[in-house]
Amino acid sequence: MALIPFEPFRNVDGWKRDFDRLFNDFPAFVRGDQQFGAHRIDVHETAEEVVASCDLPGLEKKEDVQIDVQGNMLTLAGSINRTHEVKEEQMHQRERFFGRFHRSVTLPSAVDEDGIKASYRNGVLEIRMRKLQPPPRKQIDIEFH
Template sequence: MALIPFEPFRNMDGWKRDFDRMFNDFPAFFRGEQQFGSHRIDVHETDSEVVATCDLPGLEKKEDLQIDVQGTTLTLSGSINRANDVKEEHMHQRERFFGRFQRSVGLPSPVDEEGVKATYRNGVLEIRMRKLQPPPKKQIDIEFH
């Protein structure tokens, strides 16, 4: 009689893959769009502007993306369309995002909504926003008796 080693976790990889596929970005399922996970945004500031950089691979035309700036909030929304040339039953792992997305981030300082410049190159979106200059402080005259 041959002995076969017992490996209790041998099938766990398949379970994990199925579980990840079923619950990938689960809250976004109810909204029909992706809120978190794939589209990460880096935000930094210089002396004169706030710069946001976001990886958005798969955009095909600028009409698929909308950028909104209100006060100190930057919102990106749009859709990424991918041809589904592989049947679902043949797919073993799906990590590339397609569909509608929306993402909002807070900005470190107020920006000029009219002075926003966006550039999309090689799947990376860069948004440059001029900082609003605070109004000069006004000296209040005091009546002294």
Template structure:
């Protein structure tokens, strides 16, 4: 008779593997990250620049940009271009509907002077940096 040690958590490994497999094969159009535009944010000496991939916009009313000191919010609507009934759809990977993206910027920026341009599906936003707040030393009163 062969003795096999009892491992009470052995079944949890199977559950974890099945759980991971489910989410790796989860339909890509249902994943939340696919509803967000991909974005690069970098800074230069004088400004913070954000570039976003937002293909398919036809008019500027489909998107809005809000800048507030150290936050950038981009939101809008992707319009669906094809009208196909669900029972005729064989594969749906393109997202249509509302999207919103909120990112923290690496530096404080001014609200004035922000410019944005959209060309070939790329939104580029230039935000001038704000002057850093000077530290103020507080005098302590001892009694």
């Protein structure tokens, strides 16, 4: 019978990922919170960069959104305003988001904060971040006696 060492925290990373997925995918209307999870973000990576795409329909000018990258955390914050407001008594159904939003996601790789480019087209904000290249591994010479 083979002995397997006991590692009590072996699955913690998997649990964290599952909890993040559960709460990020949980519909905003069930939580009663428009801001949390109202804007979905897709993050993928290529060999050279990390790309984040976020649906932000209704942005009118670039000053309405702020992008912040610190370490491996991407944060989007801003506001979506409605210019043609309808009186409350005339409103029958309200589903479209407006107001302030704030969203943070963990990036899969370290990125170069100076190499970030963002573009907004057809209601989608795309952020391209150049990956930091890891330093080359150094071979350690062993003094063998």
